[in-house]
Amino acid sequence: MVIIIQHQVPDGMIGKGEAFMPYNFERVEKKWQQYWEENKVFQVECDPGKPKFYCLEMFPYPSGALHMGHLRNYSIGDLLSRFLWMKGWNVLHPMGFDAFGLPAENAALKYGVHPKKWTWDNIEHMTTQLKSMGCSYDWRRRVETCSPDYYRWTQWIFLLFLKNGLAYRKHAPVNWCESCQTVLANEQVIDGGHCWRCGSLVTKRKLEQWFLNITRYAQELLDSLGELPGWPEKVKLMQRNWIGRSEGVHLSFPVDGMETSLETFTTRFDTIYGVTFLALAPEHPLVEELVRRSPKGDEIRKFVAETLQKSEIERTAVGGEKTGIDTGFKAINPVTGEKVPIWVSNYILIEYGTGAIMGVAGHDQRDFEFARKYGIPVGVVIQPTEGNLDPETMTGAFEGDGIQCNSGDFDGLPTEESIPRMAAWAEEIGVGKREVNFRLRDWLISRQRYWGAPIPVVYCEKCGIVPIPEDQLPVLLPDVQVLPGGKSPLPETEEWVNTTCPYCGGPARRETDTMDTFICSSWYFLRFSSPWTAECPFRKEDVNYWMAVDQYIGGIEHACLHLIYARFFTKVLSDLGYVEAREPFTNLLTQGMVIKDGSKMSKSKGNVVDPDEIIRKYGADTARLFILFAAPPDKDLDWSEKGVEGAHRFLRRVWRLVEEGGDALRQAPRRRIPLVELAAKDRRDLKRRIQSTIESVGRDIEKERQFNTAVARLMELSNALSDFTPRDVTDWTLYREGIETLLLCLSPFTPHICEELWQSLENQGCLAGATWPEVEADCLEAESVTIVLQVNGKVREKIELPAGLGSEELKERVFSEEAVRKRLEGKEILKVIAVPDRLVNVVVKG
RNA sequence: GCCGGAGUGGCGGAAUGGUAGACGCAGCGGACUCAAAAUCCGCCGGGCCUUGGGUCUGUGGGGGUUCGAGUCCCCCCUCCGGCACCA
Structure with a gap:
């Protein structure tokens, strides 16, 4: 069956008048997917003799069907895997399903189908979809977290x-x-x-x-972020913020007239002389006792009940009204011996620190607002270097650095000194203990x-x-x-x-x-190393060969979820001797969202594009190419059907390039003609273009992770080949080198079409097992360059000159040009800057 | 509020401090066709100069460093993301 897409006359009837096979992506894609599977091309084994590369995309939840986000994620992963495979790495590229979860139960309620059946049906369907993308997974390693073999x-x-x-x-x-x-x-x-x-x-x-x-690992989770240079700064920052480390002093305030004391934590022990009250979270365990002992217990109880009724957000919104009630009890400042009132207040959170704070109205905005509202005194113990704070008239807390005052022996110290000195002193005199607190729960x-x-x-x-x-x-x-x-x-x-x-x-x-x-997704990357073992979660020799994941790819929404949990699990399992790696993911690529009409694709917005439909209409190669070309991987990608058509058009051009070559191309010798043997300049230019494409595409994929520019380079090569008309055997040999280079370099992006064309050129073996071409280094050096003549920094002339001239010779050659001499006639030259192979800038007077 | 990231043609996006706009999309003009589609060729930031060509201007805004700034520094504006009474 031959299906011709979008036009009635096959491509083959046009061009050089010779009929040829039209680009039938459906046939080609099916054929090669079958070939890869039958020939077990992507099955990979642990092989300590070979350098390994573990490439992993975040596995999907089997929600029913792949969406564009998946398609993007897996296109990136597959490109990298195939590329690195060609570069000689032993690549582990597995896929699985994060298959437990609530949507299965919701579906059960909605459609009356059991969560298990719903989930497994989805897994099978999505596996088929992934195969139709042509992804290079070792499917033997598929894991499903809902399978008893896994959740065991x-x-x-x-x-x-x-x-x-x-x-x-x-x-x-x-x-x-x-x-x-x-x-x-x-x-x-x-x-x-x-x-x-x-x-x-x-x-x-x-x-x-x-x-x-997990809090036991808070410090290590924080510290070892510093050992992840392959992670985006943004993700590391988000994790740092989430872990939220703060250094301070833990100190006890004895409660006047009671046996107990109140524990507090402060990062500003330097303000201890400025404490004018204490405040407890409504949930604080001491509140109950104070209520029992206090004559106004009912009032306090009422306040607590009212506060707790409010929602978390209502209670904790920034700028939200601070409310509180004086318990009537006093606490004793362990440093000054001063008695200060104990309040219960809505802005104190039981989850953080000790659930109680020392109130320093002069130097904490929240405490200030609270104190002003209830007429609690404001104490100033730090004066800014400029101006003088008056507790009576100040309208906000002074939270900056300054000079210590009203603080006994510490008066006169600048804040940066008083914080560490006073903290040390607190320990010396036994009133407090330096402590580290985390926001992480x-x-x-x-x-x-x-x-x-x-x-x-x-x-x-x-x-x-x-x-x-x-x-x-x-x-x-x-x-x-x-x-x-x-x-x-x-x-x-x-x-x-x-x-x-x-x-x-x-x-x-x-x-x-x-x-x-x-939990299930916090260790799946370990299971992939030996998913078939029934003796243990993963075999040591396998996991230590494959771990850590060299490249992990997924959405940034997991920055403080999966990506923290997985790091935690890896550290625990490492400490307990099950895996050597201390970190699960060496390099992380967070792909951007797929956007259409200005917002993320979603059912509610009605702007969803179905990957299946795109693959049916244009083929997987086109879909992959468009996705990789339309934007850099970490940026949001604007979906454009016109852009998809453009990608498809390009593939059709590549197809035609090979088909139009006909027998002349098929019979051309498979030989790389060294640059020096090419007599004509334009032939040498093409040779250089071919070779530099290998270099720049490789660099864009491997180092820059800029797949869009890599595709652009391939399009340029394709354009150059398309402009070239071979005339003799040497030309055809060069042309073949160009075509085959294009197919090799393009194959990680669009594997099916490249395999087909590669085979049609009567090559042995398949591209999935091919080697990334070596660059002929001499071709990377340009023969001639366009030198720009600038006058006072403005571009004036462009001169084609041999490459590699020294700056003196360059000046001479440029100045000997007629156009340049004319332009500089009668001008007083103040300075000449010559940058070899780039430009000559002449600074003139006036 | 704090911390990040980003602002470049009509659009997606390129540019080790050295030719701004690669590549693609859209658009315009042409070829082929009875016609359309497909394909191919050409043009494509803006202004001015009667055309070839030249010239000025242009990377959110304003300053600065430099022979030279989209790129480096300072200030401001806008948008996006994260955190948000965390003691």
Whole structure:
């Protein structure tokens, strides 16, 4: 079957009058996809004798069909993999599915299909789609996180964390998404209090939940960002901000008339002499006791209840009104012995630091606003170098550096000295301790959902929390129907919940929460090294050969989600001796979004373009080429059907170039004619063009990661070949070199068409196994260059001269030009700057 | 508010401090055709000079460094992203 696209007369009837095969991408793409599969071209093995390259794209959630974002992600990954393969690396390029998650349950509710069936159907469909893109995956290594063979090891890793004190249960106020009917980790609450997945407003609930101790790794996660030069600065910065390290002093304020003291944390211990009050978060444990002892307990209780009723965002919005209530109790400043009132206030967060602060109204804007509102005194202990602060009249806190005052022995010290000196002093006299605080919270991993990996523990009446023994893994997810309303059916599945304690044999209940799906994706890159092993999550020799991932590609939206979690898992597994790598991803490329009509493609905007349709209409090669050409990979890409047509047109031109060559081309010798053997200048120019294309395309892909300019270079080569009319055997030999170079260099971008044309030139083997051509170095040096003559910095003449002239000779040659002499006639020359192979700038008077 | 990134033709985008606008899209003119599509050739930032050619101007705005600035420095404007009462 021959399908002719977009025009009725086949291309073959035009051109040189000789009929030839039209570019039938459908036939070509199918043919080569089949060829690669049958010949196991992309199957790769661990081979310590060869240098490895691990190229990985973030695996997709099997939502049903690929979208343009996927197509972009996987086009980039495939280009790199194929290129590096040609460069001689042993390339691991696997693909899998992040297959647990809520949408499967939503689909179950909507369409009445079981999450398992829905997910597996989607996986099969999307695998077909990925194959139709022509991606060079080693499909034997496909992993699906919802497969028991996989989640068995997710559970195993959870138990490993538990055994090592990195997983624990805690009763705490946690983020709850009503719409998703589950709790969420801090990282998954975005845009000021909204669920990362569904966008609903998140509320707080007090629940007992499982946490992973990621904060134990906070410092290392922060420090080793410095060892990731291959990561975009932006992502590293986002992670730094997210981890949020701050250095300060922890100090206790004894409560007057009570046995207890209040713990506080401050980054500005230098303002200790300026403390005029203490403030507690409404949730602070001491509040309850103060309420009990205070005559105005009811009033305080009322304030706390009212505050807690408000949503998180309402309470924590910048510039939001600060409210509070004086408890009537006093705390004693451990440095001055001064008694200051203890307040309860809405702007103090229980999650950060100790949930209590020392209030320094003179030097903290928030404290200032609060103090002014309630008539609390303002103390000044730092004076700016210019001006003089008056606590009575100042209208805002002074948060900058200055000179210490009203601070005992420290008066007169500049801030940069007083901060470290006073902190050290606090330790010396035993009132405080230097401490580091992080914004990063422990990772809440329990999810009240069905479609996830069960947390492998039971609750035994006698033994308490009991982990499932390793040899009993996996704890299989029972095949049950999801419940209307979205509640997890697991707690209701009595025959599954009721079990026996693996330790004492007595009655026990299973944990009915499943794990956050980000757990599943925190180690999949390790599993790819030996996905078939049933003995362990991954084999040491394999994982240590392949890890770390040399190039990771995905969206920036995972900067503070997956990319932090995966680093955490890698560090833990490394510390426990399972993998040598300390970091999972050596180089990270964050691709931009695919935009249409000014905004991200989305169903609600109705601006979605279906990858399947594009592939059907233009072919995978065209789709890939357009995506790689239209924008640099890290920038947003504007979808343009016209642009797609342009890419298609280019491929048709390449096709015609080869077909029109006919027998003359097919029979031309496969020989590289050295530059020096080419007599004519224009032949040498073409030779140079051919060779420099190899160099610049290689550099753009490998070093610059600028695939759009690489494509531009290939188009230039194609244009040059198209302009060239071979006349004799030497010409045809050169032409063949050009064509074959074009096909080789273009093949990582558009593999199918290149394979087909390569074969039509009667070449042996396939391009997927070919070697990237070596550059003939002498061709990179230009023979002649256009020298620009500038007068006072303005371009005046352009002169073609031999390359490599020294600046003296260059000046001489330029000045001997008639046009130049004319132009400079009668001018007083002040200075001449000559830049070899570039320009001559003449500075004249007037 | 703080921290990033970016502003270049009609559009997507190129330019180690050295010819601004590569490559592509759109547009315009022409060839082929009965015609259209496809294909091929030519033009394509703006202004002025009667055309060839020349000349001025032009990379968000304003200053500066330099023989020379889209690129480096300072100030400002706009847009996008992240964080946001984190003590």
